[in-house]
Amino acid sequence: MQIHIPDNPQYRELGAYIQDVKHQKGPLIKVLHKAQSIFGYLPREVQYFVARELNITESSVYGVVTFYNFFSTKPKGENEINVCLGTACYVRGADKVLSMLEDELEISNGETTKDNIFSLNTARCFGACGLAPAVMINEEVYGHVDRKKIKKMLSEYRTKEE
Amino acid sequence: MGKLVTIKIDGKEIKAEEGSNLLQTARDAGFDIPGLCYYDKVSPSGACRLCLVKIDGMRGLTASCTVKVNEGMNITAFDEELEGHRKAIVELLISEHKLGCMTCEVDSGCGLEDLAYRYDVTVDNLPFPARSEHLPVEATSPVILYDPNKCILCERCVKACYEIQGKGILSFAERGIDTYVATDLGGLWVDSNCDGCGECIQACPVGALVEKPSIGKARKWEITKEETICPYCGVGCRIEVEKKGNEIIRINGADGPANDGRLCVKGRFGYEYQMNDSRLTTPLIKENGAFREASWDEALDLIADKFTGIKNKYGSGAFAGLASARCTNEDNYVFQKFMRAALGTNNVDHCARLCHASTVAGLARAFGSGAMTNSIKEFEHADCILVTGSNTTETHPVIATYIKNAVQKHGAKLIVVDPRRIDLVKYATLWLRQQNGTDVAWLNGMMNVIINEGLADEEFIRSRTEGYEDFAAVVKEYTPERVEEISGIPKEQIIEAARVYAQAENGSIVFSMGITQHITGTDNVLSVANLAMLTGNVGKLYSGVNPLRGQNNVQGACDLGGLPNVYPGYQKVVDPDVKAKFEAKWNAKLDDKVGLSVTEMMDGAGEGTVKALYIMGENPMVSDPNLNHVEASLKKLDFLVVQDIFMTETTQFADVVLPSFSSYEKSGTFTNTERRIQLLNPVLDPPAGTRDDWQILQDISNRMGYKMNFTSAEEIMEEVADVSPIYGGVHFKKLGVEGVQWPCKTDDENDRGVLYLHKDTFSRGLGHFSPVDFIPPAELPDKEYPYMLSTGRILFHYHTGTMTRKVSALNSFESGPYAEISPELAETLNISENDDIRITSRRGSIVTAARITDKVAPLSVFVPFHFAEAAANRLTNDALDPIAKIPELKVAACSVEKA
Numbered sequence A: 001m002q003i004h005i006p007d008n009p010q011y012r013e014l015g016a017y018i019q020d021v022k023h024q025k026g027p028l029i030k031v032l033h034k035a036q037s038i039f040g041y042l043p044r045e046v047q048y049f050v051a052r053e054l055n056i057t058e059s060s061v062y063g064v065v066t067f068y069n070f071f072s073t074k075p076k077g078e079n080e081i082n083v084c085l086g087t088a089c090y091v092r093g094a095d096k097v098l099s100m101l102e103d104e105l106e107i108s109n110g111e112t113t114k115d116n117i118f119s120l121n122t123a124r125c126f127g128a129c130g131l132a133p134a135v136m137i138n139e140e141v142y143g144h145v146d147r148k149k150i151k152k153m154l155s156e157y158r159t160k161e162e
Numbered sequence B: 001m002g003k004l005v006t007i008k009i010d011g012k013e014i015k016a017e018e019g020s021n022l023l024q025t026a027r028d029a030g031f032d033i034p035g036l037c038y039y040d041k042v043s044p045s046g047a048c049r050l051c052l053v054k055i056d057g058m059r060g061l062t063a064s065c066t067v068k069v070n071e072g073m074n075i076t077a078f079d080e081e082l083e084g085h086r087k088a089i090v091e092l093l094i095s096e097h098k099l100g101c102m103t104c105e106v107d108s109g110c111g112l113e114d115l116a117y118r119y120d121v122t123v124d125n126l127p128f129p130a131r132s133e134h135l136p137v138e139a140t141s142p143v144i145l146y147d148p149n150k151c152i153l154c155e156r157c158v159k160a161c162y163e164i165q166g167k168g169i170l171s172f173a174e175r176g177i178d179t180y181v182a183t184d185l186g187g188l189w190v191d192s193n194c195d196g197c198g199e200c201i202q203a204c205p206v207g208a209l210v211e212k213p214s215i216g217k218a219r220k221w222e223i224t225k226e227e228t229i230c231p232y233c234g235v236g237c238r239i240e241v242e243k244k245g246n247e248i249i250r251i252n253g254a255d256g257p258a259n260d261g262r263l264c265v266k267g268r269f270g271y272e273y274q275m276n277d278s279r280l281t282t283p284l285i286k287e288n289g290a291f292r293e294a295s296w297d298e299a300l301d302l303i304a305d306k307f308t309g310i311k312n313k314y315g316s317g318a319f320a321g322l323a324s325a326r327c328t329n330e331d332n333y334v335f336q337k338f339m340r341a342a343l344g345t346n347n348v349d350h351c352a353r354l355c356h357a358s359t360v361a362g363l364a365r366a367f368g369s370g371a372m373t374n375s376i377k378e379f380e381h382a383d384c385i386l387v388t389g390s391n392t393t394e395t396h397p398v399i400a401t402y403i404k405n406a407v408q409k410h411g412a413k414l415i416v417v418d419p420r421r422i423d424l425v426k427y428a429t430l431w432l433r434q435q436n437g438t439d440v441a442w443l444n445g446m447m448n449v450i451i452n453e454g455l456a457d458e459e460f461i462r463s464r465t466e467g468y469e470d471f472a473a474v475v476k477e478y479t480p481e482r483v484e485e486i487s488g489i490p491k492e493q494i495i496e497a498a499r500v501y502a503q504a505e506n507g508s509i510v511f512s513m514g515i516t517q518h519i520t521g522t523d524n525v526l527s528v529a530n531l532a533m534l535t536g537n538v539g540k541l542y543s544g545v546n547p548l549r550g551q552n553n554v555q556g557a558c559d560l561g562g563l564p565n566v567y568p569g570y571q572k573v574v575d576p577d578v579k580a581k582f583e584a585k586w587n588a589k590l591d592d593k594v595g596l597s598v599t600e601m602m603d604g605a606g607e608g609t610v611k612a613l614y615i616m617g618e619n620p621m622v623s624d625p626n627l628n629h630v631e632a633s634l635k636k637l638d639f640l641v642v643q644d645i646f647m648t649e650t651t652q653f654a655d656v657v658l659p660s661f662s663s664y665e666k667s668g669t670f671t672n673t674e675r676r677i678q679l680l681n682p683v684l685d686p687p688a689g690t691r692d693d694w695q696i697l698q699d700i701s702n703r704m705g706y707k708m709n710f711t712s713a714e715e716i717m718e719e720v721a722d723v724s725p726i727y728g729g730v731h732f733k734k735l736g737v738e739g740v741q742w743p744c745k746t747d748d749e750n751d752r753g754v755l756y757l758h759k760d761t762f763s764r765g766l767g768h769f770s771p772v773d774f775i776p777p778a779e780l781p782d783k784e785y786p787y788m789l790s791t792g793r794i795l796f797h798y799h800t801g802t803m804t805r806k807v808s809a810l811n812s813f814e815s816g817p818y819a820e821i822s823p824e825l826a827e828t829l830n831i832s833e834n835d836d837i838r839i840t841s842r843r844g845s846i847v848t849a850a851r852i853t854d855k856v857a858p859l860s861v862f863v864p865f866h867f868a869e870a871a872a873n874r875l876t877n878d879a880l881d882p883i884a885k886i887p888e889l890k891v892a893a894c895s896v897e898k899a
């Protein structure tokens, strides 16, 4: 399949970076980091471009992208919500918290809202077991989360945007 | 073979090669150590941990498949602890495995099922709960079904696709319990670059990857297996046919000398045509413009009568015959003997004329022999491979895998010189994109650089060749600057390519129809030969000049005298001694003139000098250039006989059609592109009412009074060995699985022929340099026809499509005609993908779908030639190479418009 790569400053920057590190040992991870910092995430086109420019197979790029949690193949919102699914949170209803968030944001786990303000993800324990069930928005941790709290949190971030 | 060392396994002393794989060594010595991820054709991954052993001096347990044998190793392969671990691993695998054994294609041939049986593991006695959630099955590919719930994550498929096939389509995606096998960037299998070779299926130890066309057709125990040779291309892969009754269930790669178990999509999935309902099963005679069924006696009597009448009235010169690159050596031998001895004419040719006549002419002049100098598997060890005019991935897929192996495993440098961005470009160090038809120029340019930079092999030139001075004088004129002007290749690239090739230890040149199908085809081949001799890159292991022959037995059809100028074994018809020998052997008076070539036969038919044509398994109404002319010629014939397995575009013009055997039904031999004569096995019974090609010919010959009484293919080969020195040592009982490579002159069991030609001395004595000047193609784009048209083959179809187009698996990859045009041209003409476009040349016009791709050069058009309904050969130019009489199929001028 042929994928069309547009000629724009983002691709030019990534292309130049790849030329720089191409001959170093194991450049793929570095390049993917760079790509994610330029594009915010790693869509198909970007992965294709990386494979082509490094002259490696598409499958080897895809294997690495899906192996590391850090890499995202979906666009990220301006604020990243992470629901803890660690054991402590789970027994205190983290799954319900997750579906409440999905409800409120009208997206599923792993997606980004249409207005691009939030993306929703899950994480393993981030060490806030005492506050279970816990949710993290960007760097901030919110404990003992319920529907009321969720509404409040979300509207705070929404107003910040305006 | 490496040093032999001694190791101990469970107290037993074993001799093994140092550095060999421990698991393999142990198994070879009779220790049945379990293991599911180990596959001897790829590097070990150590993924399944089943092959754990204890090795003295190493801590803990070690996966034996990842260990190399060393002197003095002391190994425990079986004890209670190890067997306990193994059982636990099997339990784990079973707990995660969807147990669908009763409907699984590999039931009773499954690695995991066998271990469950061996370690007595069932779902009921698992120590932990079985996985209940199931992932969706991926079944979008036309030929492959992947069930992730049966996948044990052994990685064999991933490695097979990359390490064997050189493609790297597959990888493990996600992690832990979510891991699965993904294609490319994780999209659907059908959208990936997977070309359906099925190497991954063959590597899978369980039923996670299976052949879609085989699903539900047979249980393993209903199947019998037999090996034969693939009916398609000139690689000559060995196949294992699995059949139930007389029906093919699936085809696997077998370990043949040319393929090591590898296959391409045609060889593995292209068998369905054999059982197609439209197989011819009775002779047909045309009466009042329509065919009617006839008995064999009636049809053969009619042919014999007609032929006798024509012979009496017009003489032998009124006959012409097309032998066949798809039939066996034995069929071709009998065919040309019939034409020469029974009908009395040398008017025998076949479609090799259209592909490699210029190779035979050029290499015979330069080296004394027109065949591949090296063997297929040698490609893996060449350190520089120059591929030009060969889209190897599509035309000789298994050969392409060895070229990719050379690059990926051994760091070989690949130079591709081709106007199209072919698949191999991805693997190339250098890609030179020449203007179509400027090959002599860039080859001379490379040689100019080599001479000027002192990179020529002077010792080789002095001791092994002649004609250097005249040649060098011409090459001198081709400076990189001038060549850049002619060919469009930047001069830096010409210089770089010259250096890389000339400095290689073992340079190998691979070429095919991009070199041969030009009015300068012979010149091109001579230039290729010049380049090899100039650098001493010929007459060595791994190093030489390698024309890839297209059809399964095109090499053999040439070897056996399916050519107008030679008897079997390239013995010249104009040589009085040779003629006398054959007159004595055949007990007949023979023609002393060179006969007509394919294109001349068509002209002769058109002009009325050729009255009767006999065609065995060819389809000139699609394969020949300038079809409008071919059609008019066939219509003018008094009598046309065609032997085939199906009705074709050509049979419609026949007076009599005779049904014959398909490859899977035949005994006899094929000679592959590396000169290897391989034995076929009749793995299926032919349909009732058909007869083998040579038998049909013999029956007609006998009716006409020229007696032949062969009773088997083997007997025919005995006669071939008797009259043709290069096949002198070829006997069926000697062939076995390995076959022999001609020249094979003695009966000695150990004489397996010659791996690579021209060692120490060329077949003709000294290698001959020819001075060659650049001549432009016969027709170039102009105002009226502004674009460059080229034709060629694609992976999924074969020749005129009479077989492959009856295979649904292949049709689902590519079902009909199309034309490749560049994005630039599409924009200029306002054409979108799949729009119907009309392509017109001075000779004809076709309408077909546009495919927009940067594979083709900006002002060029490429049309695959397989499809009769938009036949590329309505457009092609029948201008001929004056020496080899090969038409210029690769270059024509055309116009393009939206239809």
Ligand code: SF4
Pocket (backbone or CB within 6 Å): B144, B160, B161, B165, B167, B168, B169, B170, B193, B194, B195, B196, B197, B198, B199, B200, B201
């Ligand atoms: S069929 Fe061939 S190309 Fe496709 S994934 Fe399997 S091995 Fe790779």
Ligand code: SF4
Pocket (backbone or CB within 6 Å): B150, B151, B152, B153, B154, B155, B156, B157, B158, B181, B200, B203, B204, B205, B206, B208, B209
């Ligand atoms: S599909 Fe088969 S070969 Fe590939 S990883 Fe799974 S079990 Fe192994």
Ligand code: SF4
Pocket (backbone or CB within 6 Å): B230, B231, B232, B233, B234, B235, B236, B237, B259, B262, B263, B264, B265, B266, B267, B268, B396, B397, B398, B399
């Ligand atoms: S490479 Fe040629 S001989 Fe081998 S399987 Fe494919 S078509 Fe058959």
Ligand code: FES
Pocket (backbone or CB within 6 Å): B023, B034, B035, B036, B037, B038, B045, B046, B047, B048, B049, B050, B051, B052, B063, B064, B065, B066
């Ligand atoms: S066979 Fe050795 S680890 Fe799988």
